[in-house]
Structures are given as structure tokens and as C-alpha cells.
Amino acid sequence: MSNVRRLSSRIWPWSALLIVAFCVLVQPAFASTIADPGRFLDQAENLRTSDHPRFVQMLAQIHREGPQLTPAEQWHLRYLDAWETMYEGNYTKSATQLREVIDHSGVPVLATKASALLLSNLSINRHYKEAFELANRLTRELPEVRDAEARFTLLYFLSMTMTSAGQTDLAIQYARMMESALPAGETLCKPLHLQVDALEYGKRLNSASHELQDAIAACVAARQPVLINSLQLIQAHVYLRDGQPRAALALLGRIAHDIQHSGYQPHMLWWQMNRAMAYAKLGNDSEAKKAALAVLAMSRPGDKNGALRDTYKVLYQIEKNQGHAAAALDYYEKYAALDKANLDDVSARAMAYETVQQHVLVQKLETEQLNQQNAALRMQQKLDAKAAETNRLYLALLLMALVFAGLWMFRIKRSQLRFKKLSHLDGLTTVFNRQHFMGEVERTLHLLEKRAGTACLVFIDLDHFKRINDTHGHAMGDEVLRQVVVAGRQQLRPADLFGRLGGEEFGILLVGCSHEQGMAIADRIRCAIEATTVECEGAAIAISTSVGLACTGAHGYDLRRLCREADSALYRAKRGGRNRVEAGAEDSMPIAI
Structure with missing residues (x-):
């Protein structure tokens, strides 16, 4: 989906890329006069990711010619402008434009799409509290969304948001709702992939889980090589977690050609890292070190990801086993630094989610209190006591979430890598986009x-x-x-x-x-x-x-x-x-x- 690609593209020089986009040969498929602006806007929206230069050209054309637009068509154009602004990497301006569409368009389908895109925007900028507040509102509005494409998009981002918050059951529920709301042209690949990702984040997958095989089969049928590789890397990691390093090595060997052929750097990193862990578990320090050093060779300065963190841990253990104290200490310090950075991000997400949930509860209690203004003083005192008890309970849960936040770190990083995977390759030819x-x-x-x-x-x-x-x-x-x-x-x-x-x-x-x-x-x-x-x-x-x-x-x-x-x-x-x-x-x- 187009919004997913935006999630993983914060550091890209979009303005420069848009300048280059105008080097492309101008296509003669569209007339110079726009006879039907509504249809023209629908065509432009369908071309956003399949032919982005033409999409930019069509936006420029409709702004340049300025045809007479109905109010709904004007808001549709403003939504597409907001999408393009976010595509360029200007998230602050895009958020303002999206909020205008949500608050003032009066077009439910546009408001739903804009809300889903805003949820992605807030997550990218680490505005977790605001993102979870928006997710709560969208969840309440979900039953009213009738448009198939808007509903599918909204469910997709709600599932990812709940996974990142550690709410595995909710994430799976939203993904399953996607299965019953497939728009034309979509398959079960994405919903099943979301379910597997949520289960892995919640440590519910094992080597016998049928969900993983079902997702792989669906993505193979849908011809989604990036998602297939992602699922098989998850399976290899599950083998390692279940104490089956030989099975993990065998699987990694079978997918080696697909991983290398794709040229997708995050998958290559995770593939080498899993090999390093498997060899280390088998006691083959020599091969484990080769695979780990290959991860370091592929990484760029300033990279912070789970594969790099686990690689430093493997190298630390190898050097420690071999009695190389100085090298072991150096690798441990690098591992600890990445571990803390990932833990901080996970903690921020968990705290924001729990805070929002607590605020929702407080709002409900305040509403109940307003409805019972004329109740007896004794009942009011009981309500106040119940509210204080509930607040203490949620505070305790929040502290427990912070203690166990480190356990969620690995799933968070896997989710972040999945955000990146669709941004590199052209879906038709498998060369770079x-x-x-x-x-x-x-x-x-x-x-x-x-x-x-x-x-x-x-x-x-x-x-x-x-x-x-x-x-x-x-x-x-x-x-x-x-x-x-x-x-x-x-x-x-x-x-x-x-x-x-x-x-x-x-x-x-x-x-x-x-x-x-x-x-x-x-x-x-x-x-x-x-x-x-x-x-x-x-x-x-x-x-x-x-x-x-x-x-x-x-x-x-x-x-x-x-x-x-x-x-x-x-x-x-x-x-x-x-x-x-x-x-x-x-x-x-x-x-x-």
C-alpha cells in the first residue's frame, strides 16, 4: 500500500527525487482540457504509486487549468495534495492538510482515508500519544465505514498500530476483519502477513504454527516476493527460538538465492544475522563470525536496527568464548547502546498507549459522574473511590509495562523493517524503483x-x-x-x-x-x-x-x-x-x- 511506503521513507531526499521526476518523457495519454474533473481525480489517485510521475503531472495540470470543481472534488484534490506533500517528506505540512480534510470536507470516504494516512504520519514522527488517541477514535468510527478500499486501508493501519503497542489480540482481530473486507484486486497475503507479525511480536509463534505456512502460501499465490522473504525469515527466527538451529540453517540455505536476488538490504541483514545465531548455537564460532561480520559490512554508519544489535551480541559471545577481552568489551558496548536505543523507543510507545487508555477510562468515569450529579453523597463517594482505585490499577499496569518493555523490542524492530521493504523494488520488474x-x-x-x-x-x-x-x-x-x-x-x-x-x-x-x-x-x-x-x-x-x-x-x-x-x-x-x-x-x- 502507498501509505506503508511512506512510513519507511523519512530520511529520503524527496524534493530532489521530485525534481528528477520531471526529467521523464511527458506522456500524451491525457488531453489538455479536463472534461470530467471527478473522473480525472479518480484516475490520478489510482496512479499514485503505479506511475507517480504521471500523478504529479496530473496534479500540476488540474492546478494549472483550474477547471470548475464541485465542493467534493475540491476536497478530493486537497486530499491528493496532502498525500503528495507527505510523499515528499514534509510531514508537518501534510498533517495540517490532512486535518483540514478530516474536519471540514464533509465527505466520509475522504475523511476516513485522510485519518488513516494521518495515523501513519503521526507514527512516523513518534507522536505516539496522539497516534493512539486517533486510533481509538477511528476504532469507534469503524462500523460506519462502508467504502471497501477505505475500510481495508483503515484496518491495515489499525492492526499495525496495535502490534506496535503490544496489543497482539487486537492487531490480529483487525487483520482478520481485513479478510472479510477485501477490495477488488487485493488478496489474503497482507492480512495473513499482519497476523503472523502480530503473533511473532507477542511470542506466540512456534515451529508448528499453521498461521505462518498459511501466510506464506497466500503470498506465494499473490506473487509478493518481499512479503514471502519476510515470512520465511520470521520462520527461521522461530526455529532458532525453539532450539532448532539446524532447521533454521536449512531454511536459510533454501531461501539464500531469493534473498540475494531481491537485493533488499534489510532482508540480507536479517538473513546473515540468523545464520550467525544458528552457527553460534551449533558451536561453530568460525562460520558464526563470518556471517556476523558480513552484517557489519553491509550496515551503514549510524544504522540502528535489531539485526545489527543481535549481531554485536553474537560477536561479543564469540570473542568472550575465545578469551579476547578487549574485543568482547568493544562489541558489548555497541550491543548495549543499540539495545538501550531500541528499548527507549519501545518504552515510549508502551507508555503512550497505556496513557491514552487511562485517559479514555477517566473520561468515561467523568461522564458517569455528570450523569449522576443528583445522586446521594454516599454513592458519589463510592464512585470517587472506584475512580481512584482504577487509576492506581492502571498506574501499576503502566509500571509493569515499562519493566517488560525490553521483551517487545525485537518485534518493534521487525515491524519497522517491514515498513521499509516495499520502498526499494519495482513490483513488476524487481529492479530498483x-x-x-x-x-x-x-x-x-x-x-x-x-x-x-x-x-x-x-x-x-x-x-x-x-x-x-x-x-x-x-x-x-x-x-x-x-x-x-x-x-x-x-x-x-x-x-x-x-x-x-x-x-x-x-x-x-x-x-x-x-x-x-x-x-x-x-x-x-x-x-x-x-x-x-x-x-x-x-x-x-x-x-x-x-x-x-x-x-x-x-x-x-x-x-x-x-x-x-x-x-x-x-x-x-x-x-x-x-x-x-x-x-x-x-x-x-x-x-x-
Whole structure:
């Protein structure tokens, strides 16, 4: 879901990514005059995550042309503006816009969607008390929500919020309600995954639990590789908790290819960490240390996650067993620091939840007191005594929650990792999505600039792709995109970056390549794609591409300039007859068939 992706994207430079979004070729699918604004807004909302550049273009178009909108359409537009503001990472402004939609739109479906998005916004910013207060209000309003998509979205975020608060039964209840409220196009994968996550958070899963296998089967049927990998990593951890390290190692070995193929860094960290723990439990300190050091090698400076914390614990135990006191102490200090940081966050969530629940109870008691103003003094005294007793009970429960907060830390971190997992890959082609690709390219260019390295940025656009969609259907168009990615990957090296920029356009960063090498690789990719055919009802569909290339040697390391030069080169390749490779303005001559 689109809101989930926002939860894990607080540190991304969204403004820069939106600037790059305008480098994409303008699509001619929409007329310059908006005849039906309501339908236009519905189309834009459906494109938010599947084609975000087009979504941005449509928002700009409706603001620019300013058609006559009904009050409901005006609020729909303001809701989409708030969504985009949150997408850019401006959570404070987005929260204000969402509250305006909730309080003043008068459109129940919009108010429900905005409330669910606001719940996500508050959780991201660690406004836990306000988030749980909103969750209580949305729970009371849930029976009145009739729109299938709005209800599904609301239940999804309520389940995640209750899991993070340690309310396992409530989280499972909301997830099961999602099963009976599936909108068109949804499957049981997400509800079952939420149930497994809640059970794992509450330490209710074991190696014989059928819920885990049911969730894996549902996500396999739904073709959700990221969720499948997440569930299997949970299963490996359950094996370890149940004292079955050999079973955990066997499972981790079977999913090794899927984990590595996905390239999703959080899953790779947890995979290596589970291997380290399994080997450590088997007494194989050598292999345990190799896996643990692999986690450290993949981690970035400043990372704070459960996998890194548990890795330091494994390394501490290994060094302690081997009598290396200094190294053991160093690893223990790092483990303790991460452990405290995670515990603080868990404690903050638990305290906020319990405080909100206590406030709800106090409000109920005050209401009862107002309804009984004319009661006898003795009854009033009993009510006051009951209120004081209840307050003491909840205070005791709150203190107990703080004592046991450390037990919830691991599930909280797993939930946070799940927030991140959908933000990196394109769902159709499994290469990087636009946001992650541009972020990785910018980071790589900074590193190359420091050591005077070279790289080439390549933009690839399929020739006459719209004709394939119109002639053979979008399903065949999707298959063509997948085959193009397969052909392109075969020509790349492990260090190269590959991402889908949107529609039929792809981007590649060739790391450590001179201009000549980049042109050669780009032409090999073009030839490989040209040699690829897709069968459709006995007929072969030919594919060709136009390629634009810009190198750091000629254009420097600024991402926006490289994008402009590569885009300009791509346009020259289109104008020059397509199926050819063009370099930036300051590079050398094109390669064509």
C-alpha cells in the first residue's frame, strides 16, 4: 500500500527525487482540457504509486487549468495534495492538510482515508500519544465505514498500530476483519502477513504454527516476493527460538538465492544475522563470525536496527568464548547502546498507549459522574473511590509495562523493517524503483567523486511501447518489460545499478566505466534487447530501444546534470531513428544499427 511506503521513507531526499521526476518523457495519454474533473481525480489517485510521475503531472495540470470543481472534488484534490506533500517528506505540512480534510470536507470516504494516512504520519514522527488517541477514535468510527478500499486501508493501519503497542489480540482481530473486507484486486497475503507479525511480536509463534505456512502460501499465490522473504525469515527466527538451529540453517540455505536476488538490504541483514545465531548455537564460532561480520559490512554508519544489535551480541559471545577481552568489551558496548536505543523507543510507545487508555477510562468515569450529579453523597463517594482505585490499577499496569518493555523490542524492530521493504523494488520488474534507484545513484556518485572514479548514467526507453500495449494488451506489455529487464541484467556487472524510472523507461549506472566502456556496454544491452522476442498467440513481438548516455568524465558528478544530459541524448536517439545509442553533448559519436 502507498501509505506503508511512506512510513519507511523519512530520511529520503524527496524534493530532489521530485525534481528528477520531471526529467521523464511527458506522456500524451491525457488531453489538455479536463472534461470530467471527478473522473480525472479518480484516475490520478489510482496512479499514485503505479506511475507517480504521471500523478504529479496530473496534479500540476488540474492546478494549472483550474477547471470548475464541485465542493467534493475540491476536497478530493486537497486530499491528493496532502498525500503528495507527505510523499515528499514534509510531514508537518501534510498533517495540517490532512486535518483540514478530516474536519471540514464533509465527505466520509475522504475523511476516513485522510485519518488513516494521518495515523501513519503521526507514527512516523513518534507522536505516539496522539497516534493512539486517533486510533481509538477511528476504532469507534469503524462500523460506519462502508467504502471497501477505505475500510481495508483503515484496518491495515489499525492492526499495525496495535502490534506496535503490544496489543497482539487486537492487531490480529483487525487483520482478520481485513479478510472479510477485501477490495477488488487485493488478496489474503497482507492480512495473513499482519497476523503472523502480530503473533511473532507477542511470542506466540512456534515451529508448528499453521498461521505462518498459511501466510506464506497466500503470498506465494499473490506473487509478493518481499512479503514471502519476510515470512520465511520470521520462520527461521522461530526455529532458532525453539532450539532448532539446524532447521533454521536449512531454511536459510533454501531461501539464500531469493534473498540475494531481491537485493533488499534489510532482508540480507536479517538473513546473515540468523545464520550467525544458528552457527553460534551449533558451536561453530568460525562460520558464526563470518556471517556476523558480513552484517557489519553491509550496515551503514549510524544504522540502528535489531539485526545489527543481535549481531554485536553474537560477536561479543564469540570473542568472550575465545578469551579476547578487549574485543568482547568493544562489541558489548555497541550491543548495549543499540539495545538501550531500541528499548527507549519501545518504552515510549508502551507508555503512550497505556496513557491514552487511562485517559479514555477517566473520561468515561467523568461522564458517569455528570450523569449522576443528583445522586446521594454516599454513592458519589463510592464512585470517587472506584475512580481512584482504577487509576492506581492502571498506574501499576503502566509500571509493569515499562519493566517488560525490553521483551517487545525485537518485534518493534521487525515491524519497522517491514515498513521499509516495499520502498526499494519495482513490483513488476524487481529492479530498483525510481526513488531507491535515484537515491543509490546519488550516493554512489558522491563516493566516486571523492576518489575520482568514473561512471556512466544510461537512460533506456522502449521504442513504440504504446503500440505493443494497444495491439497486444497491457498484460503482454508487462511481459515485454520483464523480458527487457532479464536481457539487460545479463549484460551488467554486480556493481552496476539498475532501476525502472517509470512506464517503459529504465535507468542504469555503470560504475567504474569510461565513456568508451559505457558506450560498449550500452550497445550490448541494446543488442541483447533487440535479440529478445516475446511470443504472443504464435506471433513474435520484436523489441527495440533508444539509449541515452552521459558520463562523469564529461559532465561531472551532479545527478541532475547527468539526468539532463542522458535525457537529451535519449531524445536525440529517438529523433535519429530509434534503436541506437547516443552520448551526451560533450561525449563522442553515437552507435546505431
